[in-house]
Amino acid sequence: MRMNTITKYFLFIISTSILLLDALTPVAIDNSKIYLTLFFISVSTFILIIANHFFKSKSKSLVAISISLAGLLCFIKYSFAWSGDWKTQTIIYQNLHLGNRTIEFRMRDIGALGYKKRPIDRIKIIPFIDWINEISIEKIDTLTWKKVDIDINSFELKGG
Numbered sequence: 001m002r003m004n005t006i007t008k009y010f011l012f013i014i015s016t017s018i019l020l021l022d023a024l025t026p027v028a029i030d031n032s033k034i035y036l037t038l039f040f041i042s043v044s045t046f047i048l049i050i051a052n053h054f055f056k057s058k059s060k061s062l063v064a065i066s067i068s069l070a071g072l073l074c075f076i077k078y079s080f081a082w083s084g085d086w087k088t089q090t091i092i093y094q095n096l097h098l099g100n101r102t103i104e105f106r107m108r109d110i111g112a113l114g115y116k117k118r119p120i121d122r123i124k125i126i127p128f129i130d131w132i133n134e135i136s137i138e139k140i141d142t143l144t145w146k147k148v149d150i151d152i153n154s155f156e157l158k159g160g
Contacts, residue, residue, distance in 0.1 A: 092147065121134075
């Protein structure tokens with residue numbers, strides 16, 4: 001196996017694994033640009049791997065066509081399936097033991113229908129990747145959580 005082939009497989013496995021974690025577990029990619037970049041890498045490497053196996057060709061035109069097709073698929077997914085990013089409006093509680101864990105009130109713009117709202121328990125893993133669980137604010141243990149009420153207002157809504 002050539003180094004180029006190993007790189008394709010590596011990029012495919014890593015990007016697809018992260019996307020599967022996002023889809024099947026509480027791990028969440030909280031930035032649509034990062035998500036679409038990972039989706040593009042996953043789709044384009046998959047197309048290149050399949051094309052190399054079926055056509056046994058390593059031509060530059062095959063690579064260009066594969067990447068163009070992957071870009072088109074990403075654009076279609078973005079156009080028809082995007083429903084907006086969840087954005088933090090308020091950090092309600094801060095965990096007393098873990099500095100990267102908060103309870104937040106989040107909203108997502110769903111267009112003419114207004115906003116979807118939810119409280120979440122968020123653990124920041126790395127930038128743009130979090131562990132998120134929806135929770136009920138009524139069941140907060142005050143020995144573990146400190147009320148902070150930090151207004152983020154990511155949607156820059158007026159009023160209060």
